[in-house]
Amino acid sequence: MITTSALTLFGLGFGSAAILSVASKLLYVKEDPRIAQVEDLLPGANCGGCGYPGCSGAAAAIVSGKANAGVCVVAETEAMVAIAALMGQTIEEREPEIAFRDCTGGTRAEERFAYAGIMDCQAAAMLHGGSKSCPEGCLGLGTCVAVCPFDAIHMGPEGLPVVDPDECRACGKCAEACPRGVISIVGMTSRLLHLNEVTDCLAPCRQKCPGQIDIPRYIQQIKAGDYDGAVNTIKERNPLLMVCGRVCPRPCETVCRRNNVDSPVGINMLKRFVADRELHGGTHLPVPCAKDTGRKVAVIGGGPAGLSCAYFLRRLGHSPTIFEAMPALGGQLRYGIPEYRLPKADLDWEIQGILDLGVDVHLNKRFGKDYDIESLKQDGFEAVFLGIGAWQASGMYAEGEDLEGVWGGIEFLTAHALGQSIDIGKKVIVVGGGNTAIDCARTCVRLGAEVIMLYRRTRAEMPANPEEIVGAEEEGVQFKFLAAPTRVVGDENGRATHLEYKMMELGEPDASGRRRPEPVEGSETLMEADLIIPAIGQKPDLTCLYDDDAESCPVETTRWQTIVADPDTFQTIVPGVFTAGDVFTGPDLVISAVGGGRKAARSIHYHLQQDGDIPIPDTLQRDLIPYTMFKEVTGVRQSERAQMPHLCHGDERNCTFSEVEGALSETEALAEADRCLHCGLTCYDRDMEQPEEKEQQIL
Known part of the structure; x- marks a missing residue:
């Protein structure tokens, strides 16, 4: 019995072995030996960060062509290169990336309800979008x-994720898991290309800034003493921070939440503080650029739009060349803003920092001539940027304005900047109420003239910066409000001797929202003048776009003499030709030209890299986000705003073109940075101890 059982078992075993032996020959699958070789080159971390089940899965995907040789997020560059060589591929070194958290809320974000569900952000988001009041912020x-x-991530004391840059491998798992899009994987290129979106953590100041600078971030860096970090943050959006620190009219400050408490944070003062710190250090902080792409771009115009466009193109790895009609770069920064506001030596220093990145320049080259x-296309340029500015002065539409002794505002400032001799005489009339008019008036004061400014509305309606108006007053400029020119009177030699004006009164508001000036009949008055400067507007000079033999302009233009382009991509009707700055918008702010130059550079980058496909986010921020513009800002104590120091005082200013304003001291800058509420979309810093609580303690 035992013998029979043993024989039976032996027979079954032998039969199974025979069957398996045959099956192994019939069903044998040969494994590609490269899989093992690739797996040996991988780090064996089996983290799953690449999206495949362990390093063996990643190796199989590489060999099968489902993944590239650089799929591993942990392996070093040498391993990637070895894998690529094994597969007969080439690999480029990947730009460093890291997980980045775009939220400042944390524990500051108010709770809408008490959440007692699963402690998972995705689960919480499914319940009425989560308990936090901010619709875009971190759920914590x-x-x-x-x-x-x-x-590589832990939750910090403020209830926000904190990324350890040394441990992060940019695998993207955190970004995939976040239901609010708070975390993203970013590198230098993605940061430079990003446009403000309504889903971003945008404080009101960031929304209003034409340059889209991350203002709360650089102020927090100043507060922490990280001045170089603040400079680098600004330079991700604005390469002309020293310039803007002096001449920007600060639209960001008009929506600062501190306006509802006391006075806005001195945002521009703080920009100037760190910009001047770099300036006086004598060395430009290193600015990283992407790997060269070999793509050539022609930048027409070396003003703020052209300089910005060239700067960002270079940082994105392209090869821009600036063509400038004037003897030096800067545009109206150099030829339209007087030395007492913007020293040209400082301007040269800032421009040199852009050129040192590898930007070529051709001066005294006129477009169209x-x-x-x-x-340019024949010379190998694959895209063209038009940033030729607005250099043509608008007329007064008054009889006799073509007489000798009448200079347009921008023409006068340009001539003075070029060192040309101008006979201004003893009495000068400046017509207008904007910054150009103020610059003309204060320049003439410094040249020894008695100056009267004629403006057709009241002081309250003047578009010039308030501090510039005050500065002109302090320097002796006289103002004649509610007065509009009607004709220029000249002598027998054809030179202007008087300006006739008519008194005005304000009627109903016009399209600008200001009350329309209406003439008072019979109020004509003559005013003596040796020089008359109408500074009431500027427009682009588009004659350079027309060939002598052509009947039409190669790009579409408007009746205001501006170039037509897509408002999102800045591309004209001519493929590969882009524009920004005053020639696109009409006369505008320096920071608007800088922001436009960056956005145009972004579009040019995509045009070159993606065969003309320029992506525009569906959630692009175009206007102020209404729910973030609330007026109730409670729990914040009042604090006094810093005052810009003046380098020259009294009569000393009237006889010198030395810079008038200075920068804050470090102590003043730190105090001003401390006034920042570090706002997000809805959150902001409240003072730890409320005034009511302090009062109760005293009682």
Whole structure:
């Protein structure tokens, strides 16, 4: 019996072995030996950060062509290169990236309800969008921490995820898990290309800034003493921070939440503080640029729009060349803003920092005369940026304004900047109420003239910066309000001797929202003048766009003499030709030209890299976000705003073109940075001890 059972078992075993032996020959699958070789080159971390089940899965995907040789997020560059060589591929070194949290709320964000569900952000978001009042902010439950395979994220004391840059491998797991889009994987290129979106953590100041500078971030860096970090933050959006620190009219400050408490944070003062610190240090902080792409771009015009466009193109790895008609770069920064506001030596220093990145320049080259779009294409330029500014002065539409002794505002300032001799006489009349008019008036005061400014509305309606108006008053400029020119009277030699004006009264508001000036009949008055400067507006000079033999302009233009382009991509009707700055918008702010130059550079980058496809986010921020513009800002104590120091005082200013304003001291800057509420979309810093609580303690 035992023998029979043993024989039976032996027979079954032998039969099974025979069957398996045959099956192994019939069903044998040969494994590609490269899989093992690739797996040996991978780090064996099996973290899953690449999206495949362990390093063996990643190796199989590489060999099968489902993944590229650089799919691993942990392996060093040498391993990637070895894998690529094994697969007969080439690999480029990847730009460093890191997980970045775009939220400042944390524990500051108010709770809409008490959440008692699963401690998971995705689960919380399914319940009425989550308990936090901010619709875009972090929910604070740490799902990103749980999914990170590298322990590179932890929840900080403020209830926000904190990324350890040394441990982060940019695998993207945290970004995939976040239901609010608070965390993203970013590198230098993605930061430079990003446009403000309504889903971003945008404080009101960031929304209003034409340059889209991350204002709360750089102020917090100043507060922490990280001045170089603040400079680098600003330079991600604005390469002309020293310039803007002096001449920007600060639209960002008009929506600062501190306006509802006391007075706005001195945002521009703080920009100037760190910009001047770099300036006086004598060395430009290093600015990283992407790997060269070999793509050539022609930048027409070396003003703020052209300089900005060239700067960002270079940082994105392209090769821009600036063509400038004037003897030096800067545009109206150099030829339209007087020395007492913007020293030209400082301007030269800032421009040199842009050129040192590898930007080529051709000066004294006039577009339409020395070259045109077609010749640039023949020279290998794959895209063209038009940033030729607005250099033509608008007339007064008054009889006799073509007489000798009448200079347009920008023409007068340009001539003075070029060192040309101008006979201004003893009495000068400046017509207008904007910054150009003020610059003309204060320049003439410094040249020894008695100056009267004629403006057709009241002081309250003057578009010039308030501090510039005050400065002109302090320097002796006289103002004649509610007066509009009607004709220029000249002598027998054809030179202007008087300006006739008519008194005005304000009627109903016009399209600008200001009350329309209406003439008072019979109020004509003559005013003596040796020089008359109408500074009431500027417009682009588009004659350079027309060939002598052509009947039409190669790009579309408007009746205001501006170039027509897509408002999102800045591309004209001519493929590959882009524009920004005053020639696109009409006369505007320096920071608007800088912001436009960056956005145009972004579009040019995509045009070159993606065969003309320029992506525009569906959630692009175009206007102020209404729910963030609330007026009730409670729990904040009042504090006094810093005052800009003056370098020259009294009569000393009237006889010198030395710079008038200075920068804050470090102590003043730190105190001003401390006034910042570090706002998000709805959150802001409240003082730890409320005034009511302090009063109760005293009682």
